[in-house]
Amino acid sequence: MITGIVPDWLTRRPIAHRGLHGASHVENTLGAVEAAIEAGYAIEVDLQLTADGGLVITHDSTLDRMTNATGRVADRTLDELRAITITGSDETFSSITDLLALTSGRSPLFLEAKAPVHPAAKAAMTSAITRALSEYGGAAAVMTFDPDLLALLRKALPDTPLGILAGGEEHGSLVSRFGRDMLLHTPRTRPDFVSYYATALPHPGPSIARRRGRPVLAWTVRSPMEAKRLAPYVDQIIFEDFRP
Template identity: 40%
Template sequence: MSSPNSTAAPAWLTARPIAHRAYHDAASGRVENTLSAVRAAIDRNFAIEVDLQLTADGAVVVFHDDTVDRLLQASGRVDAMSLASLKATAFRQGGDTVPTLAELLETVAGKVPLVIELKSNFDGNRRLEAAVAPILAAYAGPAVVMSFDPDSMAVMQWLLPSIPRGIVADRYTDLDEWGYLTPRQRFALRNLSAVPKVGAGFVSYDLNGLPSFAPSMVRAGGLPLITWTVRTREQAEKARLYTDQITFEGFDPDQG
């Protein structure tokens, strides 16, 4: 299913386990997607998966949720807060502040690879891609980008064609999360129909949706298939049957 316009996934993508939102453990003060969790992943030589989105004033920050309620001592949407407001708001655990993409790259500095997810509301807004592309263009370390939204990767293909791109997908059966998409959209996304169009070099598919036809065909066609989120050694064993690498949290895959 590869495309002549694709940028091949690097060999490192399948060489080392990928720490989901970095190597986090909130009980130990390492909150997800923070620099403390990033440094812990570097110490263990894990690749690092992170999430990017924009603040109200256009800064690119490393944060997963649409709202800050779960992690910060505040409430509201990330895209409704300025960078200064986010930086001034403490996490509920640990001593970090919300990092920017620039701070992440400065911390990692090529020591381990980065698997960078661009968050999307499927609304056609491409300000995030426009902000991310020049920052990544100036970064010399190993990195790939990916998104649930194929249009996001199509834009990155145009803005920064040298960086490998991936599609993230699941079964799209949770209508609380995906109900704003049409059945046709969910079908196309679940079956990875945009992989050739956006020149994807790899796919990251929900472990709960494996095995299934579309990711199996992608892998048979030569594209690396990684999976998320692997939280136990038992799940890691399942993942090894159907995929080329795991995105993990909650345990150390190098132990035992």
């Protein structure tokens, strides 16, 4: 390992994708987070940057799928988003502060930072994540698909486990996709772990990383059969649709 940050909690428990959601709880809500904690799982949630530099828990860059509102998440302030009810739930959008207050170290958190496009927004997201985690005493890791954002996070959070997500991406040129899939940015970004697309495994990129001491997680695993197939290639799974 380059940074030496490989805490044992990183791979100790299966990780509930967007919280433990389904019939009872909607994805990326505090209810889904609490359900995962009660079931003994680690938790993965997504973070989007708001118009005022806050961080809201949601996967999509727009409001259309999850609410009756429309438009981009990045065009709303955190307070505006907190007033929007999530479809199928009585909850509204929650902030990273809400998440950390609820979790309070009871279960490991894997925060997937959905990287903005512009460099200034990436810097703002890095600052927001750093502020939020500065006083949090629980286990928390940050991961992203974006090598540039990961490089910023590496400088800002030297003591936090940081991971790169890869595999399954379709945007960009063939050369850039190959570089991301093979994790060729590693000397610059120095990830502590790799989270790789389940259906793309096994793959040389994460296999090399694993041999070099970086744990490999698989996302998103949706059945016991898939978990069994992946067991030789990964150290833990990010799951949904079943309970490992």
